[in-house]
Amino acid sequence: MTLAPKWVPVWLAIAFLASGCNPPGKPTLPQTSGRPEDLKDFDALYSSNCAACHGKDGTLGPAPPLNDPLFLRIVPDAELVRVITEGRAGTPMAPFDHSKGGPLTTAQVKILAAGLKTKWGTPGVMTDVPGYALAPGGNSEDGMMTFMMACASCHGENGKGGKSGEQRVGAINDPAYLALSSNQALRRYIITGRPDLGMPSYNEKTNRPHNFKTLTAQDVADLTSLLDSWRSPATK
Amino acid sequence: MKRILKAVANTVGGWFEARLRLKESVMPILEHPIPAGAAGPKGWWYVFGSASMTLLFLQIATGIGLALVYVPSADQAYQSLEYLNYRQPFGWFLRSIHYWSGSGMVVMVVVHMTQVFLHGSYKYPRELTWIFGVCLLLLTLGMAFTGQVLRWDADAYWGVGVGASMAGRVPVAGPGIVELLIGGPTIGASTLSRFFALHVFIIPGLLLALVGGHLWLVITRGISEPPVPGQPVDPKTYDAKYHEEVKKGKPFLGDAMTKDALFSSLVVLVIVALAAIIGPKGPGGLPDPTLTGANPRPDWPFLWLFGLLSLSPAGLETFVMLAFPAVLVVCLLLVPFVSNRGERAPSRRPVAVLVVLVGGTTLAVLTYEGMTSPWSPQMGAWSGDTIPTAVVKRSTPLELQGAAVFQNKNCRNCHALEGIGGKRGPDLSSVGVRLTRDQLIDQINNGTPGGGNMPAYGKHVRPAEMDAMVAFLVSLRPEGQPPAKTAGQTTKK
Numbered sequence: 001m002t003l004a005p006k007w008v009p010v011w012l013a014i015a016f017l018a019s020g021c022n023p024p025g026k027p028t029l030p031q032t033s034g035r036p037e038d039l040k041d042f043d044a045l046y047s048s049n050c051a052a053c054h055g056k057d058g059t060l061g062p063a064p065p066l067n068d069p070l071f072l073r074i075v076p077d078a079e080l081v082r083v084i085t086e087g088r089a090g091t092p093m094a095p096f097d098h099s100k101g102g103p104l105t106t107a108q109v110k111i112l113a114a115g116l117k118t119k120w121g122t123p124g125v126m127t128d129v130p131g132y133a134l135a136p137g138g139n140s141e142d143g144m145m146t147f148m149m150a151c152a153s154c155h156g157e158n159g160k161g162g163k164s165g166e167q168r169v170g171a172i173n174d175p176a177y178l179a180l181s182s183n184q185a186l187r188r189y190i191i192t193g194r195p196d197l198g199m200p201s202y203n204e205k206t207n208r209p210h211n212f213k214t215l216t217a218q219d220v221a222d223l224t225s226l227l228d229s230w231r232s233p234a235t236k
Numbered sequence: 237m238k239r240i241l242k243a244v245a246n247t248v249g250g251w252f253e254a255r256l257r258l259k260e261s262v263m264p265i266l267e268h269p270i271p272a273g274a275a276g277p278k279g280w281w282y283v284f285g286s287a288s289m290t291l292l293f294l295q296i297a298t299g300i301g302l303a304l305v306y307v308p309s310a311d312q313a314y315q316s317l318e319y320l321n322y323r324q325p326f327g328w329f330l331r332s333i334h335y336w337s338g339s340g341m342v343v344m345v346v347v348h349m350t351q352v353f354l355h356g357s358y359k360y361p362r363e364l365t366w367i368f369g370v371c372l373l374l375l376t377l378g379m380a381f382t383g384q385v386l387r388w389d390a391d392a393y394w395g396v397g398v399g400a401s402m403a404g405r406v407p408v409a410g411p412g413i414v415e416l417l418i419g420g421p422t423i424g425a426s427t428l429s430r431f432f433a434l435h436v437f438i439i440p441g442l443l444l445a446l447v448g449g450h451l452w453l454v455i456t457r458g459i460s461e462p463p464v465p466g467q468p469v470d471p472k473t474y475d476a477k478y479h480e481e482v483k484k485g486k487p488f489l490g491d492a493m494t495k496d497a498l499f500s501s502l503v504v505l506v507i508v509a510l511a512a513i514i515g516p517k518g519p520g521g522l523p524d525p526t527l528t529g530a531n532p533r534p535d536w537p538f539l540w541l542f543g544l545l546s547l548s549p550a551g552l553e554t555f556v557m558l559a560f561p562a563v564l565v566v567c568l569l570l571v572p573f574v575s576n577r578g579e580r581a582p583s584r585r586p587v588a589v590l591v592v593l594v595g596g597t598t599l600a601v602l603t604y605e606g607m608t609s610p611w612s613p614q615m616g617a618w619s620g621d622t623i624p625t626a627v628v629k630r631s632t633p634l635e636l637q638g639a640a641v642f643q644n645k646n647c648r649n650c651h652a653l654e655g656i657g658g659k660r661g662p663d664l665s666s667v668g669v670r671l672t673r674d675q676l677i678d679q680i681n682n683g684t685p686g687g688g689n690m691p692a693y694g695k696h697v698r699p700a701e702m703d704a705m706v707a708f709l710v711s712l713r714p715e716g717q718p719p720a721k722t723a724g725q726t727t728k729k
Contacts, residue, residue, distance in 0.1 A: 008505065009505065012505065012508070012509065016512060021326075023512040023513060024512075024513050024514075024515070025328075025329075025332055025510075025511060025512050025513050025514050025515025025516070026328055026329075026515060027321045027322065027328050027515055027516065028322075029322045033522070034521055034522045035522065035524075035527065036527070036529055047620060048616055048619060048620045049619045049620070050619070051619075051620060051621075051622050052617070052618060052619045052620055052621055052622055052623070052643045052648065053619075053623075053639075053640050053643050053644075055622060055625070055628070056622050056625075060625040060628045060629065061622060061623060061628060062623050062628055062631070062636040062637070062638075062639035062640040062643070063636075063640045091640075092637065092640035092641045092643070092644040092701075093640075093644075094644055103619075161632070168630075168632070169632075170631070170632020170633050170634055170635065171632065171633070171634065172633050174633070174634045175700070175703075176634055176637070176699075176700040176701075176703035176704045176707075177633050177634040177637055177704065179698075179700035180637040180640075180641065180700050180701065180704055181633075181637065197628075197629065
C-alpha cells in the first residue's frame, strides 16, 4: 500500500528531510576564488602541475619520484624551491615560476616545495647519508670499481643494460639519456635508488652481490664522476 | 456541521459564480469534446504539450523567486548567484529547479514537436498551430540562451561574445544588431541589463502570448484524432469528418486531463529529484576575459551548434552561422505547407520517419562532438595527465626521459595516452606498432605534410630529446607486439 504511486511524493519529501535538507546536489562553498593564482591547496597544485611527470601520488612517473622519504630527508628546502622556480636547464624539468615564464606564483612554488616534505617526508635528521649536493673530488676510475661491485649486476657492464631477475634494465650509458640527465639527478639516484621501480638505495643489499658494502660519500662522488665520463663529448 | 459548511461553500461559490459566470465561459472549454481515440490509451501521445506548459509555469514561479535576489549588474551578478548557492536557505534548490525545469522544457517542447510531426497533426486545419509551435520552440531556446547569460560566469561571458560575433556578421545591419543586443560595441555594464530584460520581460511576454494563441487554436480547431493508416487528410472533407468523430468523442475534462496531470506530475517529480541529487549548474569560472584558462561551453541545447561551428571549414563559417539556422527555421515553418494533406500515420510516411531519425542522430552526434570538443587541445594535459604506470614500470631510463620530454614539449595536449590527454591528434598508446623510428622522427620534425593538423617541431627538439622521445614512442606497444617495420625491413628478415 505504501509503495503506491500516490505515496512517491511523500517518500521523496522524507528522503529530502532525512538528508537534513542537504541532498547530494547542494553545492558546497568552494575553497578558492576561482582565480588560478589564488589556488593554495598542495594537492590541487601538485595534481595539475607535477603529477604528469612525477606520478599521481609522487611515484611511478617518468621523472624522479618525489614521494621518497630518503630523498626528502637529504634535499635542502631551498633547493626544492629553486628547482621548481627555475627548472633544470637541459633536462625535461620546466621552470614553474611566473618570473621564469612558468604558470605559478612564487607563493604557489613555496607551497609545493614545503608541501612535498609535509606530505611525504619523515621528520628527523640522518647524519650518515651521503649529502644531496654535488661534491667535488670524484674519480671515475675508482667509480668503475664501485660500479662493478654495486651496480653492474643489474645495469650491466659499462652500464649497457642488463636484467634484474625477470625485469629488463635499460642502458644508463646511453648518450641521449645522459644528455637529458643532470649530474645532480644521477647523484640523487645513486643515493636514493628508485624505490618505486625496484632500484635499491645506497645501502640496500637487495639484488646486490655478496661483497656489496654500503656506499660512502666518496663512492657516490666516484660513481657520479663515472656516469659523467660516459657522456658524449658534445653534451658534456 | 458538514451541512453548514456545504451551505457556506454554496453561498460563497454562488456569489462568485453570479459575477464570474465560469460555468458559461470556462466549463465549456474544459468539457469540449475530443476524439474518442485521444481519450483512450493512445492519449498518452498527447501529454507532452501540457508538460511543456506545466514546466513554463514552474519556470515562472522559480524565476520570480530568483529575481527577488539576483542582481542584474555585471559586477554583482556573480556574487548574487554565490549568495543564492551558499547562503540563502534553499536558494541553491531554487536555482537548481529553475535550471533543470528549463532543460526539461526544451526537451518536452522538442518531444512534443516530434510527436506532432510524426503523427502528421500539423496537417489541415492545424497549420497555424504548428507555426505558433515553431515560434514557441524558438522562444524557449531564446529563454535558454538568455538564461545562460544571466548565470554570468565564463561560459556566459564567452557565450555572449560568440552570439554577438554571429550577429555582427549580418550584412549591413550587423553592427547595429550588436549594439542593440549588448548595449554597446563591447560586452559591458549594459549587456547584462539587456539580457535580463529579454529573459524576464520580453521573451516571457511573447511566450505567454503565443502559448495563449497556441491553446486557443488547439481548442477552436480541436485536438487531432490519433492517425489511422489509410485515412488521409483531405481539406475538403476533413472538417465534416472531424465533426462527426467528435460527436462520438469524450469531454477533455476526464480521462485526457487525468493523463496530462499524471504525466506533468511525473515530470515535475523527476525535475525536483534531479535538482536535489545533481544540483544547480554553476556559476562556473569567473567572467573575466583576462583568465586564460577559461574553457567555455554553451549549455547543452546549443552544444550541437557549437560542434557544427567548430567543425565547419573557415570558408563556410558565415553561412553556417547566419544562413543555416535561418534555413532550418524556414524549413520548419514550411512543413505544413509542403504537406498539408494525405496520410498521417508514421507507417505510411517513411520520409517523415527518416527525417526524424537522421535529424535526431545528427543533433545527437553534433552534441556529443560539442561536449567533448576533440578539436580543442587540452592545455593542462602536459603537466596534469600522468603517464600510465604500466608503461613507466616497463620503460628503460632512456624511455622514461623520453616520456618526460613528451610531456615537457606539450605533446600530451593533443595526443592522449590510453584515452587521457588531448584528442586533437591520434591517441598514441600503440603508436610503436604503427610507425617506425624513422617515420616518428620525420613526423615530429616536419609535422603533417601539406600544412596539416600537426605543426613541425624540428626546431624545438634537440637531438637527445628526439632520441629519447622516439625511444619512448616506439616502446608504446601492446604487450607482445613487435615494433613497426618498413616493407624493406620485413623482407630482409
